[in-house]
Amino acid sequence: MTFPGRGDLGAVKIRLRRDWSPTLVRTIEEAVTCDDGCEFYRAEATPAVGAVDGYGGPGPPYALLQGRFVGVAGGIEGEAPVVERGYACLIGKGPDFFIAVRSHEEWGRAHAVFGVVESGMETVDRIAEEFPRHRETWGQTNVTVLDEKLSFTTSIVRE
Template identity: 35%
Template sequence: MGRRQSDSELGRFALLALFLMGAIFCCMVYLFLSIVSNPNSITVDSVSELGENGREVALGSEEEDEEDGECCGGIEHLELWGDAVRWGSQFKVNSSEECCVACKAMCGDQGGPCLCDSWVFCGNRVACGLRFGECWLKKQKDTLEPDRKDSGDLVMWTSGFIFGEREGIVGLETEYGVLRIKLFPDCAPHSVAYILEMLQVPHYAGCHFYRAEDRGSFWDSLGNHVENAPFGPPFALIQGTLEAHGIIFKNIPTEVSHAVRRGSVAWIDSGPEFFISLANHFEWKKVYTVFGSVLPEDMEIAEKIAQLPSKQEVWSSINVSVLERPVDLWVRRIKSNS
């Protein structure tokens, strides 16, 4: 059985309690003064949470999305031939990115053709041996049909494409007009390689647009989101497939993801489903592989398709607008001076 506390013991406990209360009060005062002197510490979490919820773009995040940065990617286990403008035996670098950058540096600033439009790098130290680090800079006779020597797991080279400002443009031909698309081979080399492969098939069918949703009242004519408006539906896009009869489609690996802007052409997942955006979708947070962009003067064709008769369907609990009659499309070559 415990014994009863004496008066002297109660007094000591009272003093100890007062001491603890004073210490706690001092800590609270210190914490308050720290917050006041550093106000940003209480706003970071709230701003990031707003962006994650996707309700509205926080101040400054849109500007960050607009800075996508430079790309310099290639395709492993691919060797491109072509006329060498710089011999790899005399030019070695540390990475395929450096080789790509060296090729890009040979593109002028006046919008003319690039002196180098393809590059080949040997980056496997074991397989390359003495050729490790070689960077061959080349010029193709036809930028839309590069001279391919070999591909496959046994090929030790990595290759990439570079298009000048007026080069690398293909057309999606429809009954409403031709959507000219500038391809991004340095950001999405696998995607662009597939599109170039499609150009070599003279007759094919199966490609078409089947979904079309206009900008509604949620985005203005420039594609900018209207403040406090929903993000859809409608979602301001036209969607279709680029899987043609006669071509065996292989899933496109995820490549550099950029912000989706008005005119962006991007895969849905790994393809062959794709979409053309009619608005700036910064809320999508760069989750799609953007492999090209419609020339601004051709966006009126995409807008026309978005206005075609459609019917409402529900896909995975999302309301979508499906064209009553799909719009066939064909991938066509476009001359550089078009």
């Protein structure tokens, strides 16, 4: 992932994990060449020690960077791994996804994990911790949303 017009941000490289989500990874490889419409819109910093949300888990904030891949849909295949820091996961059946800023044992195996940040986690951390944002409530969940959506482009590097 790269961020057009944002030379101050480094690239984020996600290694796709066919062993965890083969069909979803194939869909991503076929559909995701984001030149338009792919963006991050939610940035949740790491919660303070002891912070507890209305569901009994840590937060808010929820330690993630959330965005949207245009044209991607999928779901959990087999037994998904527990979300760890740096994992890229689909939300529901997509096209929304997140990159975990910290591990989330409390979520169990509820998300399809399709990749792991191989390099550029410092960019993810910077966006989640430092970019201007504001609070909103989605249903019963308090969230932290970027003041301005952050567009990104992607390319698939075949190894």
